[in-house]
Amino acid sequence: MERVVKEWMHANQQQAIDFLKEIVQEPSIQGKEIGAQEKVANKLKQMGLEVDIWEPGGEEFIKHPYFCATRTDFAGSPNVVGVWRGTGGGKSLILNGHIDVVPAGDETQWLHDPFSGKVTGGKMYGRGVTDMKGGNASLLFAIECLKKLGIKLKGDVIFQSVIEEESGGGGTLSAILRGYRADAAIIPEPTDMKIFPKQQGSMWFKIRVKGRSAHGGTRYEGISAIEKSMIVIEEIQRLEKKRNERVTDPLYQNIPIPIPINIGVIQGGDWPSSVPDQVELQGRMGVAPEENMEQAKKEMEEALNHLSHLDDWFSEPPQLEWFGAQWVPGTIDPEHLLMNQIISKFRQVMKCEPMVEASPWGTDGGLLNKVGEVPSIVFGPGITGMAHYPNEYIELDKMIACAEVIALTILEWCEVSG
Secondary structure: OHHHHHHHHHHHHHHHHHHHHHHHOOOOEOOOOHHHHHHHHHHHHHOOOEEEEEOOOOHHHHOOOOOOOOOOOOOOOOEEEEEEOOOOOOOOEEEEEEOOEOOOOOHHHOOOOOOOOOEEOOEEEOOOHHHHHHHHHHHHHHHHHHHHOOOOEOOOEEEEEEOOHHHOOHHHHHHHHOOOOOOEEEEOOOOOOOEEEEEOEEEEEEEEEEOEOOEHHHHHHOEOHHHHHHHHHHHHHHHHHHHHHOOOOHHHOOOOOOOOEEEEEEEEOOOOOEOOOEEEEEEEEEEOOOOOHHHHHHHHHHHHHHHHHOOHHHHOOOEEEEEEEEEOOEEOOOOOHHHHHHHHHHHHHHOOOOOEEEEOOOOOHHHHHHOOOOOEEEEOOOOHHHOOOOOOEEEHHHHHHHHHHHHHHHHHHHOEOO
């Protein structure tokens, strides 16, 4: 079967490349996903899958404790799911990929139009090609291969093309609430063909540091919120060090800071000759795969409360607010059957040992794991370092190899019928 799958994919790989180019040429930034989703839906229909298209919404969705998005109106931004029904008696599998992409940014930094899908030197260039339309194309190519070979499976295969991953996973949450669950899931985020059984979570925060204004000429009469914010940042750095010293999981041995706390925005002051009376810090707090998000929040609160021991000015601690995006952490037992199967198929296809690590960023796998109770593995062909970068690209041979690994994994996990 490995030989038959490989031969079919080699003979038909241009179809997968052409389809990837089609969806890359659709600039599916958030709010404009419909063009790409229509192409995905048509592809699923051509393959003979049951297709479900809907726009996320409703009170259960919007008020869900894990709902996180930059908006609440998803008109024109549909989810698309295709179901390949099995004959029964086998394990089911979700293949989940997001269609939304981040904006292209400064287009003068691109060698080619960011939505051209330009192919050169065995690579395709374009915004979203590595994060993660190339992975989506691998999933679809794997399914198409097995369908064209006339294979019937015992277990269901559920392909999901979801929106809103870049803002915290609203599309996947909606799919879970719609009833789409399975015995396990594979998410082809850009892992450089590494296998991630664990995914870090993260949360955005704001910290408001107060000072007392005064004229710059007599700044000693005031309290600079900028200077006080430096003390806050030092305390956050100590917290980061403390939290990471507890991480002993060998899957993190190649990651210098497994669960970083990053300060990404500093805003404060409004006049060069005035002592600033307020500074706002905005950042991202990493959450370990097995960690509860509420526990992580509590540690941040305790660190800020500790500031009063360092400086009397903080007798009233800075105001902490959790806002915006969040990604739920997730984990699967490294000895899970699907892990063993995907590792085995990787060896067969790539003729080498896979690298198994923990994800340095969040994915929709956390939601599938925590909310849907679906054990999830992250494994994909995209290049981690090119995600969100100008001149984003994917190596096309890796996209085809990933499809082959996934196709063979489907065969073993879902089981061939008859």
